[in-house]
Amino acid sequence: MRLLPKSFKANKRERGIELFLLFCASVSILTTLGIVAVLLFETVDFFREVSIVSFFTDTEWTPLFAQKRFGIWPLLIGTILISGIAMLVALPAGLLSSLYLSEYAPDRVRRVVKPVLEILAGIPTVVYGYFALLFVTPLLQKFLPGLSGFNALSPGIVMGIMILPLVSSLSEDAMQAVPRSLREGAYALGSTNLQVSFRIVIPAAFSGITASFILAVSRAIGETMIVAIAAGQQPRLTANPLVPIETMTAYIVQVSMGDTPVGTLEYKTIFVVGMMLFLSTLVLNVLSQRLRARFREVYR
Amino acid sequence: MKLPADVVSKKNGKHTIQPLSDPKIEAKDLDFFYSEKKALSDVTITIPSNRVTGLIGPSGCGKSTFLRCLNRMNDIIPGTRVQGKILLDGQDIYAPDMDVVQLRCRVGMVFQKSNPFPKSIYDNVAYGLRVNGWKDRREIEAKVEQSLRHAAIWEEVKDRLKSSALDLSGGQQQRLCIARALAIQPEVLLMDEPASALDPIATARIEDLIQELKKDYTIVIVTHNMQQAARVSDFTAFFYLGQIIEFDRTEVIFTNPRQQRTEDYVTGRFG
Ligand SMILES: Nc1ncnc2c1ncn2[C@@H]1O[C@H](COP(=O)(O)OP(=O)(O)OP(=O)(O)O)[C@@H](O)[C@H]1O
Numbered sequence: 001m002r003l004l005p006k007s008f009k010a011n012k013r014e015r016g017i018e019l020f021l022l023f024c025a026s027v028s029i030l031t032t033l034g035i036v037a038v039l040l041f042e043t044v045d046f047f048r049e050v051s052i053v054s055f056f057t058d059t060e061w062t063p064l065f066a067q068k069r070f071g072i073w074p075l076l077i078g079t080i081l082i083s084g085i086a087m088l089v090a091l092p093a094g095l096l097s098s099l100y101l102s103e104y105a106p107d108r109v110r111r112v113v114k115p116v117l118e119i120l121a122g123i124p125t126v127v128y129g130y131f132a133l134l135f136v137t138p139l140l141q142k143f144l145p146g147l148s149g150f151n152a153l154s155p156g157i158v159m160g161i162m163i164l165p166l167v168s169s170l171s172e173d174a175m176q177a178v179p180r181s182l183r184e185g186a187y188a189l190g191s192t193n194l195q196v197s198f199r200i201v202i203p204a205a206f207s208g209i210t211a212s213f214i215l216a217v218s219r220a221i222g223e224t225m226i227v228a229i230a231a232g233q234q235p236r237l238t239a240n241p242l243v244p245i246e247t248m249t250a251y252i253v254q255v256s257m258g259d260t261p262v263g264t265l266e267y268k269t270i271f272v273v274g275m276m277l278f279l280s281t282l283v284l285n286v287l288s289q290r291l292r293a294r295f296r297e298v299y300r
Numbered sequence: 301m302k303l304p305a306d307v308v309s310k311k312n313g314k315h316t317i318q319p320l321s322d323p324k325i326e327a328k329d330l331d332f333f334y335s336e337k338k339a340l341s342d343v344t345i346t347i348p349s350n351r352v353t354g355l356i357g358p359s360g361c362g363k364s365t366f367l368r369c370l371n372r373m374n375d376i377i378p379g380t381r382v383q384g385k386i387l388l389d390g391q392d393i394y395a396p397d398m399d400v401v402q403l404r405c406r407v408g409m410v411f412q413k414s415n416p417f418p419k420s421i422y423d424n425v426a427y428g429l430r431v432n433g434w435k436d437r438r439e440i441e442a443k444v445e446q447s448l449r450h451a452a453i454w455e456e457v458k459d460r461l462k463s464s465a466l467d468l469s470g471g472q473q474q475r476l477c478i479a480r481a482l483a484i485q486p487e488v489l490l491m492d493e494p495a496s497a498l499d500p501i502a503t504a505r506i507e508d509l510i511q512e513l514k515k516d517y518t519i520v521i522v523t524h525n526m527q528q529a530a531r532v533s534d535f536t537a538f539f540y541l542g543q544i545i546e547f548d549r550t551e552v553i554f555t556n557p558r559q560q561r562t563e564d565y566v567t568g569r570f571g
């Protein structure tokens with residue numbers, strides 16, 4: 001309870017600070033709203049000229065050629081292909097490394113390995129991109145003679161390595177949140193370390209682990225630099241990971257860096273593709289938020 | 301019940317009895333450390349087979365620590381260290397060739413705070429069977445039912461075996477944990493204040509259960525409740541500051557203890 005009435009001046013200062021903080025918070029919200037508005041505006045504009053049906057049914061994406069075709073599938077499939085490869089690397093490896101850190105590693109090891117993994121997450125993605133192009137691709141070509149210089153496989157693998165620490169760190173947090181009493185209960189019934197890990201810890205941390213997986217997928221879909229550098233820039237409707245392809249993000253980079261005049265149809269494709277990206281990552285993020293909220297509830 | 305004659309020995313000025321009925325567990329000069337902190341010193345006790353042995357003593361005196369030494373549950377706490385010996389049927393459980401997983405199947409445990417797995421009631425009990433290699437569904441089903449009956453909870457849960465164990469009341473959860481421990485048929489059952497969070501009715505049921513179980517199991521129970529210790533245990537050990545001050549038949553501890561400190565504690569004049 002307030003015993004003395006606050007002086008008018010102090011009250012005014014408080015109010016000023018509050019307004020300033022509100023302003024700071026609004027900046028990011030307004031920016032987001034602005035971006036969404038621009039995307040929406042340009043997307044609507046785009047669909048005035050291109051039919052939405054052909055956008056979703058055409059199998060070719062050639063806005064930069066004389067013969068313009070606007071089928072989103074090659075970019076969509078390219079994105080899915082690379083993200084899929086990245087997930088094949090990041091999810092199992094991330095899950096196992098988090099399991100190791102949480103359930104097996106002695107304290108000393110954990111204290112070293114965790115920060116090292118987090119450094120991995122801090123490497124600029126352009127470095128990963130050239131790593132994929134100049135090191136991993138030539139290496140893979142020794143085993144896969146059919147592999148082109150630009151392909152989906154190599155950036156996919158490298159992206160998986162890049163995302164691994166995210167999965168591992170978030171999954172480990174989820175596992176650490178599993179109460180020790182559950183592990184003790186399981187050990188007391190004659191479980192081995194492996195049984196406790198797979199039958200108690202993973203199921204109990206399940207929604208947290210799933211949330212980390214979803215976040216990893218949305219990170220992969222949005223990843224730009226690695227694919228722009230190492231995957232090539234040829235929109236191609238294929239599931240073959242050995243040939244050049246193009247992802248949505250790489251396409252946006254390609255057009256933005258070229259000299260496409262503002263207001264043309266080519267220019268508008270950037271926003272349409274951006275909208276697709278925005279929608280897919282939005283859905284994934286909402287999903288992961290939901291799961292994380294649920295997993296917080298389990299052990300109130 | 302007529303208990304066999306016991307040998308009273310005097311060591312370091314402390315009287316301890318060695319019950320002659322076949323010893324199940326013998327701790328010899330046991331010291332225990334949490335990193336630097338010594339939590340048990342020089343604990344020597346013989347726990348008789350098919351009897352209930354109660355552990356009493358003020359909070360923080362090492363009862364849980366001692367109990368958790370008996371199934372090596374302290375192994376999973378980093379930095380802990382044990383000196384001395386604990387023999388189960390004459391076999392040193394801290395010997396390097398001891399199979400800890402097997403030891404914990406022989407020495408089951410019910411924890412102070414009930415800790416059902418976030419699984420169905422059925423799966424909670426079946427878990428221990430499955431990890432111990434039971435495959436046949438029929439056999440598992442039968443064993444689950446038997447264990448739940450044994451822990452006096454079957455009637456309350458038989459219609460909802462597939463629902464989550466976390467929806468049970470605290471008392472039901474604790475009995476479920478007892479059922480879970482019984483399912484794998486241990487020889488020894490360690491119970492750390494199994495009734496501390498329960499109402500008098502649930503407590504009475506658990507006490508009845510303990511009397512019932514004593515036919516088949518060796519039971520070691522920690523309790524803060526003097527009446528409970530007097531009611532359920534045949535032998536009682538009084539712990540104080542990590543040591544056993546006195547260990548004797550329960551009626552001796554409660555009516556005619558040799559040590560002043562024991563008397564002060566059991567009569568509530570402690571402090
Ligand atoms: N994990 C641990 N790390 C460090 N010290 C511990 C740990 N667990 C217990 N101790 C310490 O060891 C001593 C004995 O603890 P213990 O849990 O065995 O007591 P207790 O007799 O069971 O007490 P209570 O009746 O309150 O359950 C206490 O001083 C406690 O602080």
Ligand SMILES: [Mg+2]
Nearest residue numbers: 363364365412
């Ligand atoms: Mg205790």
